Amino acid sequence: MTMTTLKIDRRGEAARCVAWVWMAKPAVHNAFDETLIAELTATLLALDADPTVRVIVLAGEGKSFSAGADLTWMQRQGAASVDENLADARRLAELFRTLSTLAKPTIARVHGAALGGGMGLAAACDICVASDRAVFATSEVKFGIIPSAISPYVIRAIGERQAYRYFQTAERISAARAREIGLVHEVTDSEGGLDPQIEAIVEALLAGGPNAQAAATDLIRAVANKPVTDDVVDDTARRIATLRATPEAREGLSAFLDKRQAAWMVSAPAPNPTTGH
Template sequence: MYETLEIELHKGVATVWMNRPEVHNAFNAQLIADLTAACRQLDADEAVRVVVLGGRGKSFSAGADLNWMKAAGQASEAENFADAMKLAGMLRALAEMDKPTIARVHGAALGGGMGLASACDICVAGEKAVFATSEVKFGIIPSAISPYVIRAIGERQAYRYFQTAERIAAARAAELGLAHEAVATEELDAKVAEIVDALLQGGPKAQAAAKALIRAVGNRPVSDAVVEDTARRISQLRATPEAAEGLTAFLDKRPAAWVPQA
């Protein structure tokens, strides 16, 4: 269905493979459009519980396609703004999916590739993965990806890496909070599968609500409005059929109805 993607579906898990290996899965207009559409399609599919994003070939994603960047350099400001909005829209579609998302990172995750890894809820990196916000080397800035990278590594670290464009090894990415796990390359898929299995134990509506909760509460001071909002969110969920099933399953010592059967 998608020119630049392959999507595999297995027992509620959708693995989205960026499939431009000859250019290390670099972004162009088609890949941006395909990822935007795929995120929306998969988020609307009730059969999909978890989305894993990976890259075919040697890299996760090397950022912007050089030919695409060259064309952008010759385009008008209005045309550049339109392109930037499409990229920003794709990242937001990924970041705001109701479903849990995991970035499976191997090889290069540079520029926009680091943005994708940051926009996913969870990032698992192979030990040879390398990240960078490399934009300043091209005389530009990591603008569209900045909300997600800063969310992942914090402002203090962003001041360094946005300006130096230094390469960040997998172990360092884990120290920064960009990667949740940095594992041996041969263990990458096993670690992703382990996290997927943990995610499949949770209630789908509760997980979507948990993501919305983080967005609502993160980086806000504890105020009367925040306290009231958190109380309202839990009170609304307690009355749902999913919550009733979760409690009943726990008391009956059985898997909840949403847990895939072996």
């Protein structure tokens, strides 16, 4: 697929490779239309399936991370039939689901504006690092629409209570406030501080076992917000029991006991149970 809206920058040697995915429509602050949605969805799936890639970083070229959905496209779609609109809206919703169900760790690198769907992309990544000048908002009601496709990820990040306020007021949320309400993990004191902060997180990720990281992500998705029933206890016991017997766990435990660095093997992740990819 020839990319017209994205630039992919692979950093690091095979098996320690970090894929930086740059949204590259700076003239419109990386607002996304059908093309960017299709390219980003396909790229994320391909990188997730690539055994040499360990971490995916999502970033935006120019002044902003992303200004969300392209409002000229939204307006055009408003003139289409509800069925056409629905197919379009589903592709948008699938992008967020794809991003939030990848097996590989994902990091949002947010500078400038992350508005509407841009805030949704940040929320759908596993980890979000923002510069002090970053600004977030669910601005949709200002345009007579709602933050629908992004809602599961934003509500999961900031909680229902904050969502009532920000979905309805569309107020701007500073980076510091975004950290306070759980959307952002780290705020750097300048845009220049973003990459070193992300690289430090990447180093921590590369030190862990890749299968274990994918399993930890899957575990969070399975147990979060569930009551601790017998089934959940059973499931968590089964997961650790299964993992203990893997070559990766044997290597990780031996490396610790032998006082050496673990040598991780990388392999393609199993198909995602939610998306089937």
